[in-house]
Amino acid sequence: xxxxxxxxxxxxxxxxxxxxxxxxxxxxxxxxxxxxxxxxxxxxxxxxxxxxxxxxxxxxxxxxxxxxxxxxxxxxxxxxxxxxxxxxxxxxxxxxxxxxxxxxxxxxxxxxxxxxxxxxxxxxxxxxxxxxxxxxxxxxxxxxxxxxxxxxxxxxxxxxxxxxxxxxxxxxxxxxxxxxxxxxxxxxxxxxxxxxxxxxxxxxxxxxxxxxxxxxxxxxxxxxxxxxxxxxxxx
Numbered sequence: 396x397x398x399x400x401x402x403x404x405x406x407x408x409x410x411x412x413x414x415x416x417x418x419x420x421x422x423x424x425x426x427x428x429x430x431x432x433x434x435x436x437x438x439x440x441x442x443x444x445x446x447x448x449x450x451x452x453x454x455x456x457x458x459x460x461x462x463x464x465x466x467x468x469x470x471x472x473x474x475x476x477x478x479x480x481x482x483x484x485x486x487x488x489x490x491x492x493x494x495x496x497x498x499x500x501x502x503x504x505x506x507x508x509x510x511x512x513x514x515x516x517x518x519x520x521x522x523x524x525x526x527x528x529x530x531x532x533x534x535x536x537x538x539x540x541x542x543x544x545x546x547x548x549x550x551x552x553x554x555x556x557x558x559x560x561x562x563x564x565x566x567x568x569x570x571x572x573x574x575x576x577x578x579x580x581x582x583x584x585x586x587x588x589x590x591x592x593x594x595x596x597x598x599x600x601x602x603x604x605x606x607x608x609x610x611x612x613x614x615x616x617x618x619x620x621x622x623x624x625x626x627x628x629x630x
Contacts, residue, residue, distance in 0.1 A: 396559070396593055397423035397446060402455035404441050404614075415441045416452070417614040423593070425558070428585040430594040430602035433611040440563060442611065443595045446562045447480050448472045477502070481552030481560045485567035487544045489551075491537040495522065498536050499550045521550035524588065525580050542573035549580060553590075560584065565597045578604045 404416040413436045423429065433439040444450040445457060448464060457465050489498050499518035503509055518618065522532055525546040536544060545565060552560055562581065566574030578601065584590045594605055602608045607621040 396425040396427075397421065398456075398458040399442075399446070400456040400458070401444060402442070402452045402457065403574040404438070404445065404450070405453045410524055411452055415614050416445075416484040418455070419611070419614070419616055421609065421616070421619075422589065426585070426589050427607060428582065428592045428594075429607035429609060430596055430605035431609045431611060432596055432599065438612045439595050439597075439611050443488070443561055443563055443593070446593065447482060448476045463525060474509060477505075477555055479558050481555065481557040483545070483548050483552050483560065483562040483565045487536075487541075487548045487568075489536040489544055490548060492535060495527070495532050495534055495536055495539070495547050498547055499554055500580040502555055514579060517554050517556075518550070520554040522547070524584065525550045526583075540573070541569050542576055545569065545573075545577050546580060549577070549584075553584070557590070559593065560593045561593050561595070564597070565594070566596075566598075566601055573606045 399419055399421045401421040402416055405416065406413045406415060412512070419438075419442060431442060441450065445452055448459075452465060455465070456463055459475065459479065462470065467475070473545060477608045490501070496518050499521055500514045503517060504513040512526065522529075526548065527543060527546045531539065531543060536547060539547065549560075549565075560581070565581075566577055569577060581592050581594065582604065585592045592605075594601070596602050607619070610618040
């Protein structure tokens with residue numbers, strides 16, 4: 396599903412260059428649940444932005460579903476992004492004075508061909524998928540707990556029926572117990588609904604919830620571990 400080939404990212408500031416990613420190559424299959432782990436400044440968020448079509452590599456190739464997207468226009472990237480990728484961020488990014496349902500419907504308002512009834516139906520399906528109680532759907536988002544807000548953010552990421560979910564430090568603002576509930580939501584989406592989940596984190600305990608861990612440091616991949624052989628052996 397995702398193939399990064401010798402990805403480099405260089406930022407130019409003044410007369411100097413900062414090389415954030417250095418010949419990064421990754422292959423991710425459909426239906427994987429993987430974590431990209433690394434300390435602050437390691438390049439993991441830059442890699443996520445490139446995989447999520449929010450940024451472009453300075454050099455290298457990025458193939459998404461077999462299509463080289465490296466040279467597409469911004470409009471073409473936006474269209475693919477809206478169809479294939481859902482984003483979940485640490486800060487939730489919800490409209491505080493809007494209802495839960497309206498927050499989840501937000502990505503659909505730009506589709507002028509979709510009726511309001513269909514938008515509501517999709518939002519309700521997404522909220523059901525993340526296990527948020529129905530009585531919360533008409534609450535304002537600022538009336539929810541942190542864990543509930545993150546579930547709303549996940550539902551919003553699901554509403555366009557993306558095949559890939561990119562989550563950047565999704566438990567960073569949550570206590571450990573609430574964080575575990577959110578991570579269980581990602582596991583359920585991966586196992587039951589087949590979403591490819593890519594989790595960006597600096598916490599080893601969070602990364603261990605995934606079936607594959609890619610560690611990045613100073614812009615380079617230093618390890619790529621999968622527990623799939625272990626799972627098969629246990630079965």
